[in-house]
Amino acid sequence: MSQTAADRYAWTEPGVEDLGGGVHRIPLPLPMDGLKAVNVYAIADDGGVDLIDAGIALVPARERLTAALRELGYELGDIRNFFVTHIHIDHYSLAIELRKTFRTVVSLGEAERANLIATREMVNGSGNRFFGIDGLRRLGAAELVSEMSALDRNPPAIVDWEDPDHWVTDGTDLDLRTRTLRAVHTPGHTRGHLVYHDAAAQIMFAGDHVLPHITPSIGFEAAGNRMALRDYLVSLARTLALPDARLLPAHGPVTGSTHERVNELLAHHDLRLAETHQAVLAGHATPYEAAKAIRWTRRQRPFSDLDLFSRLQAVNETAAHLEVLAIRGQLTRELSADGTDTYQAAPVAS
Numbered sequence: 001m002s003q004t005a006a007d008r009y010a011w012t013e014p015g016v017e018d019l020g021g022g023v024h025r026i027p028l029p030l031p032m033d034g035l036k037a038v039n040v041y042a043i044a045d046d047g048g049v050d051l052i053d054a055g056i057a058l059v060p061a062r063e064r065l066t067a068a069l070r071e072l073g074y075e076l077g078d079i080r081n082f083f084v085t086h087i088h089i090d091h092y093s094l095a096i097e098l099r100k101t102f103r104t105v106v107s108l109g110e111a112e113r114a115n116l117i118a119t120r121e122m123v124n125g126s127g128n129r130f131f132g133i134d135g136l137r138r139l140g141a142a143e144l145v146s147e148m149s150a151l152d153r154n155p156p157a158i159v160d161w162e163d164p165d166h167w168v169t170d171g172t173d174l175d176l177r178t179r180t181l182r183a184v185h186t187p188g189h190t191r192g193h194l195v196y197h198d199a200a201a202q203i204m205f206a207g208d209h210v211l212p213h214i215t216p217s218i219g220f221e222a223a224g225n226r227m228a229l230r231d232y233l234v235s236l237a238r239t240l241a242l243p244d245a246r247l248l249p250a251h252g253p254v255t256g257s258t259h260e261r262v263n264e265l266l267a268h269h270d271l272r273l274a275e276t277h278q279a280v281l282a283g284h285a286t287p288y289e290a291a292k293a294i295r296w297t298r299r300q301r302p303f304s305d306l307d308l309f310s311r312l313q314a315v316n317e318t319a320a321h322l323e324v325l326a327i328r329g330q331l332t333r334e335l336s337a338d339g340t341d342t343y344q345a346a347p348v349a350s
């Protein structure tokens with residue numbers, strides 16, 4: 001591994017990072033190639049520990065969490081609360097599993113209800129077999145559907161998609177023993193995503209809303225959300241309206257400023273909106289065609305070089321950008337005879 005790559009993944013090394021004030025970062029392993037690990041944050045006091053996010057319900061993650069808590073002087077049974085940022089399997093599922101054994105209370109954003117229902121339908125075979133598969137035809141990406149059906153679709157973990165104990169609403173103040181966390185609804189990555197902001201300590205548990213190294217995926221969720229990017233841009237603006245804070249992300253190292261990273265993410269989406277607009281003006285009318293005309297990742301790779309999962313996300317992201325361009329009046333959308341969304345330049349106002 002090159003020096004840069006080694007540095008880039010230093011945050012995934014097993015251990016416990018003391019962030020001060022009783023807050024500790026605990027990276028837990030993931031079986032997904034791209035992400036490698038998820039940060040769980042422990043907020044400890046004399047009586048027990050509250051956790052932000054939970055990790056995936058797999059033995060290596062559970063063992064690592066057990067070892068990390070032991071290092072801090074706690075057992076799994078000392079966990080009082082899981083404050084989960086969003087429904088994704090790498091954040092939610094271990095909380096549900098541990099609740100079967102311990103008296104842990106699990107909290108999740110109330111707008112994730114739709115995703116939980118859609119996920120259960122997906123698992124039971126009555127809805128989408130996989131996120132977005134039905135929508136891919138509408139995006140002009142039917143050829144990806146056939147590639148998908150050849151895939152091994154075993155989920156990374158077997159999960160009981162049970163309800164949380166509490167559905168948390170926007171603006172709720174969570175009174176912990178050592179601090180108060182405000183739950184702030186930040187839809188976009190998923191429709192019910194929450195960040196937990198401690199204004200007094202100037203820290204933000206940002207989940208996947210703001211990540212230091214990568215651009216969070218948008219609207220990759222069981223219930224789908226055509227307006228995911230519009231929602232996300234509003235959530236980024238909302239984050240800027242809160243006081244600046246240290247960024248405690250779910251994937252990646254802790255960094256100094258939420259505002260700094262939010263500004264970078266806004267600039268990224270501005271650029272991507274301009275590229276997507278240009279692709280349509282050059283005649284790439286469907287989300288799939290436009291995605292193929294754009295360069296991807298920070299290394300500017302062509303679409304055809306991406307793995308299948310990344311191509312799915314790229315089409316999804318392109319569709320989200322096209323919808324924002326349509327909302328802004330720069331493009332118009334029509335449904336073609338075969339049921340595909342097509343975009344064209346908006347007529348110039350006279």
Ligand SMILES: [Zn+2]
Pocket residue numbers: 086088189208
């Ligand atoms: Zn996520």
